[in-house]
Amino acid sequence: xxxxxxxxxxxxxxxxxxxxxxxxxxxxxxxxxxxxxxxxxxxxxxxxxxxxxxxxxxxxxxxxxxxxxxxxxxxxxxxxxxxxxxxxxxxxxxxxxxxxxxxxxxxxxxxxxxxxxx
Amino acid sequence: xxxxxxxxxxxxxxxxxxxxxxxxxxxxxxxxxxxxxxxxxxxxxxxxxxxxxxxxxxxxxxxxxxxxxxxxxxxxxxxxxxxxxxxxxxxxxxxxxxxxxxxxxxxx
Numbered sequence: 001x002x003x004x005x006x007x008x009x010x011x012x013x014x015x016x017x018x019x020x021x022x023x024x025x026x027x028x029x030x031x032x033x034x035x036x037x038x039x040x041x042x043x044x045x046x047x048x049x050x051x052x053x054x055x056x057x058x059x060x061x062x063x064x065x066x067x068x069x070x071x072x073x074x075x076x077x078x079x080x081x082x083x084x085x086x087x088x089x090x091x092x093x094x095x096x097x098x099x100x101x102x103x104x105x106x107x108x109x110x111x112x113x114x115x116x117x118x
Numbered sequence: 119x120x121x122x123x124x125x126x127x128x129x130x131x132x133x134x135x136x137x138x139x140x141x142x143x144x145x146x147x148x149x150x151x152x153x154x155x156x157x158x159x160x161x162x163x164x165x166x167x168x169x170x171x172x173x174x175x176x177x178x179x180x181x182x183x184x185x186x187x188x189x190x191x192x193x194x195x196x197x198x199x200x201x202x203x204x205x206x207x208x209x210x211x212x213x214x215x216x217x218x219x220x221x222x223x224x225x226x
Contacts, residue, residue, distance in 0.1 A: 043155075043163060043206055043217040093162055102150040102169040104210045108162035 002094050007112030010084055014116070018079040020094030020109055027075040028052070031097040033105060034068060034079050036090035044090075048097070049077060062088075084116045120144055120209050122218035130226040131197045139192040139221045141207035146187050151211045154183055154192045157220075158203045166205075167192065199225055 006018040020032070034046040047058045047068040056068050067080040077094055091113050095105040121144040131137045141152070149170035155163040165174040167183035170190055180201075182193045194201060202225060207218040 042220045043157075045215045045217070048215070103165070103174070104153050104168065104208060105163075106165050106174065108164075110162055
């Protein structure tokens, strides 16, 4: 199970930190992803972190503004979002990357809403 | 960067009818890295198909995937009203992690 939290209403230029707590599986075995969905729009990959936290990747539109990290002792992945823009308004989902057998994101949280507005 | 284009944008079917959803890649991709997701209103996406044609755990035989190269298809053999959702294809190769824009499935 994956449970996101931290979504909020923030002003442009502000910051928010999302958390995603995992349970029911060995968290440290899996890459973790953040995917977002703007209201009425499609799914867009945001960021990922390898299982040991040493490698991270970002979509171009969040590079330099968002930081993904994880704490394997707490089975939690984070997304620190700075310099927020109106266009960052979206539901943010965390998802587990299974990886074996060409299975990608096989478990998703319910999402947390970030609204950027003045 | 791989771009996935899904068609149609909206598919209207009657209950029991067969439906075909298309996902076209901007260049040849390995079918091993092509997946399909279903997203019902207000819910998170659910993995339906991976490696282009393998059903995920718990997915009924009503859903099937096929294709290779640049053209991939998700087929719903008989529409159940509970199947209503938006369907996305996903490519997750080493150089790209990209979703198609989605196909909305509705009841006629």
